[in-house]
Amino acid sequence: MSWLVTGGAGYIGAHVVRSLLAAGHDVVVADDLSTGSLLRVPPAAHFVRARITDRWALDAIFAAHRIDGVVHLAGRKSVAESLADPLGYHRVNVTGLAVLLEAMAAAAVTRLVFSSSAAVYGPGSGQPLAESSPLAPASPYGRTKLAGEQLIRDCAAAGSLSWIALRYFNVAGAAEPALGDQGGENLLPRIFRAALTGDPLTVYGDRHPTRDGTAVRDYVHPADIASAHAVAVSAVTRGRRADVYNAGTGTGSSVRELIAMTEAVTGLSVPIRIGAARPADPPHTVADVGLIRARTGWRPRHGLAEQVESAWAATGATPVAPVARLTPVAEFAAL
């Protein structure tokens, strides 16, 4: 089958593209390269430079390729940036999705896998976070993801869309050194920067109601996120679906635990300074992954050590300790 992967030149999209190719699908990548890189797109995939808000460009892709379904990852993903530029976030993440859904309807493409986020939950959503937990996004970014889920649900009710939304938790690591997260804003790249430069990492709050006072997150390897997409692509193909699944590990790690793991992996020490807790930051965000496990059999295979080791290998910094247990070919062949 032939899948259009929007945002396929991005960090997670590049992993998803490889998992779909490894499963025998043809892949067309549409990406405006605003944060993505052509270097991440494998030669086996067809690349089109296109904005997700550009209906004409999307129509041209559907006209030129026989597309069986869409994996939609293109979007903006920074909570902090979304607070400063809510309109920009709504334009790309919500209007872009609406334009994509219109183009899909016009081309009679009825299968969709959507990148949602744990940011649709909020500080009051409880723990662990199940798909049925209250939805109360604390940022414009989270609200764009929730609006996206609702838009898809409404379109599916009015038409014949078969869809799955995956709410990713905190994605960390790389299945190949070339596929690392190049956005410097996530916690792990910031920890690496502190280790390499000696400039202290600001830890936002050490009085959270967690086991060591720092914020706890559910870190998940992008190869596991890619395998969740492979499962979702099969499911929306086999029959009509309207499902939302958490994609995490079910295990939380605190900022201090992530720092300790980085120090063990790199042999470097990570200087820190304690800053104020950020209002849009829930203290504890850990997935209940029971639903996706029960319904699809998917389960994550990589733990925190592999995430940190592979992310460190992807920085290209001189390894101080053994790194990268992952072998890329086996990694994708196993999906």
Ligand SMILES: NC(=O)c1ccc[n+]([C@@H]2O[C@H](COP(=O)([O-])OP(=O)(O)OC[C@H]3O[C@@H](n4cnc5c(N)ncnc54)[C@H](O)[C@@H]3O)[C@@H](O)[C@H]2O)c1
């Ligand atoms: N990284 C995470 O931990 C995480 C967690 C939850 C959800 N997500 C979601 O997963 C998706 C991918 O995230 P990522 O971490 O790979 O980010 P990324 O920035 O590496 O990838 C996003 C890709 O989308 C492309 N893009 C952005 N705006 C576009 C537009 N207007 N038109 C076409 N292409 C556009 C970028 O060039 C990039 O290649 C996003 O939708 C993000 O919200 C990510």
